Amino acid sequence: MATVLMMTRAHHQLTGLRGTIALLGRHLLSGRLAMSTGPTYETLLVTKPKDHVVHVEINRPEKRNALNQPFWKEMVECFNHIADDKECRAVVVSGSGKVFSAGIDLVDITGDLVTPEGDDAARVAWNLKQVIKLYQEAFNVIEKCSKPVIAAVHSACIGEGLDMISACDIRVCTKDAWFQAKEVDIGQAADVGTLQRLPHAIGSRSLVCEMVFTARKMFSDEAKSSGLVSHVYDNKANMMEGALQLAEDIASKSPVAVQGSKVNLLYARDHSVPESLEYMAAWNMAMLQTNDIMKSATAVFQKKNLKENIYTNL
Numbered sequence: 001m002a003t004v005l006m007m008t009r010a011h012h013q014l015t016g017l018r019g020t021i022a023l024l025g026r027h028l029l030s031g032r033l034a035m036s037t038g039p040t041y042e043t044l045l046v047t048k049p050k051d052h053v054v055h056v057e058i059n060r061p062e063k064r065n066a067l068n069q070p071f072w073k074e075m076v077e078c079f080n081h082i083a084d085d086k087e088c089r090a091v092v093v094s095g096s097g098k099v100f101s102a103g104i105d106l107v108d109i110t111g112d113l114v115t116p117e118g119d120d121a122a123r124v125a126w127n128l129k130q131v132i133k134l135y136q137e138a139f140n141v142i143e144k145c146s147k148p149v150i151a152a153v154h155s156a157c158i159g160e161g162l163d164m165i166s167a168c169d170i171r172v173c174t175k176d177a178w179f180q181a182k183e184v185d186i187g188q189a190a191d192v193g194t195l196q197r198l199p200h201a202i203g204s205r206s207l208v209c210e211m212v213f214t215a216r217k218m219f220s221d222e223a224k225s226s227g228l229v230s231h232v233y234d235n236k237a238n239m240m241e242g243a244l245q246l247a248e249d250i251a252s253k254s255p256v257a258v259q260g261s262k263v264n265l266l267y268a269r270d271h272s273v274p275e276s277l278e279y280m281a282a283w284n285m286a287m288l289q290t291n292d293i294m295k296s297a298t299a300v301f302q303k304k305n306l307k308e309n310i311y312t313n314l
């Protein structure tokens with residue numbers, strides 16, 4: 001009897017251990033542990049305020065979130081990490097302190113940008129191109145990441161701050177928000193995405209040209225009427241609550257459906273309709289095989305609350 005009891009206990013312990021290892025493996029695979037022990041940054045504060053939602057806060061409030069050298073590298077690291085984090089399904093980007101962002105760090109540009117390395121024009125140009133590409137990558141990663149990214153803007157969003165939010169999928173702001181493509185005022189054409197992406201975010205090319213050529217401020221009412229933002233909130237607290245709620249709502253849907261939609265919307269923005277339909281067909285010939293369709297369709301048919309559907313991480 002004692003032997004049987006010992007064997008049973010040993011079996012339970014072994015099963016328990018196996019279960020723990022399996023759970024650990026699943027957590028590691030799903031990226032859950034990776035995120036909770038995820039990297040920390042000097043210029044970004046990354047938190048997980050809700051299930052499947054990551055909040056990235058630009059975190060240099062005393063310098064009005066001016067974007068400095070560490071920021072350009074950290075954005076790439078941060079969004080590459082988010083892209084790989086299977087647990088994450090939606091992202092909110094905001095700024096800490098008084099403003100969203102004062103744009104490029106004007107003290108920093110005296111380094112790489114104003115005095116690039118090289119002992120002749122070709123080498124200087126070559127090196128400058130590498131620096132510009134590095135800066136561009138900091139916002140390209142927002143688009144490359146298949147999880148939807150919501151920009152939540154309060155007060156000033158200047159220069160490269162505007163480049164940044166142009167790469168986001170959804171933009172919301174506070175009543176006191178203002179947007180300014182300020183680059184012409186510092187003697188340059190914007191080079192990290194505003195000229196390429198803003199015309200897609202705002203319906204009117206004329207309005208984009210006006211903003212870019214004059215560096216005038218666009219306030220929240222015009223941002224809403226022009227389509228740059230989809231919601232205007234009374235204050236920052238309400239905006240953050242709204243943005244996180246929106247992210248949670250997106251995160252409750254099938255990640256196969258949502259992330260497939262982001263990838264195909266971006267593809268369609270940059271390609272013809274026939275090319276995009278071809279891409280879509282190739283995409284969905286794989287993705288239509290997901291279990292999520294049956295799961296979602298059954299819930300719709302049974303008039304269930306769709307938020308109760310649990311989808312496997314992607």
Ligand SMILES: CCC/C=C/C=C/C(=O)SCCNC(=O)CCNC(=O)[C@H](O)C(C)(C)COP(=O)(O)OP(=O)(O)OC[C@H]1O[C@@H](n2cnc3c(N)ncnc32)[C@H](O)[C@@H]1OP(=O)(O)O
Nearest residue numbers: 062063064066102103104105106107135156159160182183
């Ligand atoms: C390949 C890339 C090429 C890049 C091109 C990039 C272009 C751009 O981004 S153009 C836009 C440049 N930005 C600006 O012109 C904005 C300058 N800042 C402001 O207008 C104001 O600071 C702001 C309206 C944002 C906030 O005003 P507030 O009164 O609340 O704060 P301040 O007292 O002015 O500033 C507080 C401290 O922050 C420092 N600071 C603000 N902006 C920047 C900045 N862009 N770069 C570096 N530092 C900035 C400011 O110096 C104060 O610091 P301290 O004196 O140490 O307290």
